Amino acid sequence: MSELDNFFADKLGEEGQFPRREKNWRSLSKRLDAFDTGLVQNTGKVYRILRFWQAAAACCILAVAGLTWKVVDVCNDNMTLKEAISRELELRSIQAKEIAALNSAAVQQETYSRQVEAESAALREVLSRQQLSVEFKSNRNAAPLFPTYPDTAPAPAIPTEATSPQAQTTPTDSTATGNSAIAASDLPSVYSDSIQLAAGFMTRGAIGTDSGQMVIKRSQPDSAALVSTPKIIEPARNPSRFKAGIHLLSGIPLPNEKGVSMLSGQGISAGFRVWRDLSLFATADWLRFDISTEKYIPKFHSHHPHQPPNGSQQEKLAKVESAQRQQQFGLGLQYSLPLRTWLRPAVRIAYTMLRVSPELITFKFEDQDPGGPGGSHPPKYLVEKTESKLIQNIWRFGAGLEHETRNWTFGLWADYSNNFAAADLTFDAIIIRAGLQYKFN
């Protein structure tokens, strides 16, 4: 160190004498009291870190809530799919049983056909034994030996000797004329066995003749019709109704006074689509701004409704300083205009409650008469601690633009908040919000 350094070090290292001012200790005492009550009016690194973690914690809570919602949604989808698969498997099992039953019926029908063939051969043998020539014409117009009946038609009664065979004529008998017809009246009674045998055919199934062959008509169910076409199983997803997200905001307090900083902060929001383009939404915002005005403005100190009195007539209020924090909670309705544009305009209105946090307000009084006895007096400081206050009946009118993707909604909003409670209770503001919301499908 040079001689110059030593010279200054010696002189400046001395301990000076300074007057002790009571207001300094009062100020410190109030700050310590405020610290004891949990109000840390210290904008140091710790406070900034706390603010950061506050925002980070809010983001984490939102993310966890969103993921939880998503997991529950996926679980519900899985349950729906499981039920649909179970129903489908059950349906296929029933169909398999039906097909197996049909196959079994077909086998039985085949057995039955063989039996009918055998009985037909027996009938022919009986008829030939009785020297009756029964010709089976290959002509299509030939009358069937035995009439056919629709499946639903009742089987005719078995003719007996007492009843006239003519009376048993069926609609198809009208074609039974000429050489192909066998007149019932010509049949001797000895044929009754044959007729009974034929009637037995009819009771088992409809029998017709085609191309000289006896055809057994059987009404077999259409297996293809029974196997229903598998339905395409769609996940039960409703159009998104609920969305939530975060936003940053910045605003201008009104009236725009010199020394009042812009509003800044962050918030969370949620929306629920009630009907078509109408949504219910809620917001919670954390705001902060600094006040350093040369006069007391009640609107900006709603929880400190009066200016502290001057200590003397010479003292004049020179500056009012505070850092104010607010929380705004809004609930309202939003209407999105039904336009298919990339940016979708919307309007909204919200009822808002405002909570003003406790704060320290510093009032600085200066001596207006510095030329008085004793010369210039140092400024006098008065620090007052305020309590929190809840202000209601604030309405917010906003307009904005939204861009929606499959899962996200990006929004830019301009809100004008107006205090309808009382003219001077708090200030109005224009606030710009920019944020994004996740749509919970």
Place this chain on the structure above:
Amino acid sequence: MFFNYAMSIARRYTGNIESAEEVVNDAFFKVFTKIHLYNGDQPFRFWLRRVVINTAIDRLRSGLQQYKVSEWQPSHDSLAESGIVEDMTREQILSMIDQLPPSYRTVFNLFTVDGFSHDEIAETLNISVGASKSNLARARQHLKAIFADDFEFSRKI
């Protein structure tokens, strides 16, 4: 007990009494609220000095400081005539220091009076070691110029 001590330190960094009082107020607030961080390894005065210095530097950084550099009105005649620079009071020396730009004044105070090394200054002010040395050299030049202008003292030093 420590008020004058803290005020003497804060006054050197702030340049005026009012700001020094605010710095001391903030420093005592920190001392009371963070007294648990004092471990007793060093005398309390040293810890308090460090707190006051850090608080003053924080205010310089935050830009809240309203620099009210009081104009130094040296009594040329009396001192020049007597030629006894060593008789200058502490307040007169402080007034000279106050004329330095804040960055020069801070580095000069830290190095010359409070015994910080350039490494410590660089770490405290978040500047490079070279910048610290440069600021100190320029502070010395300014002070020599002040002496030369007002006392024709530069030849002695």
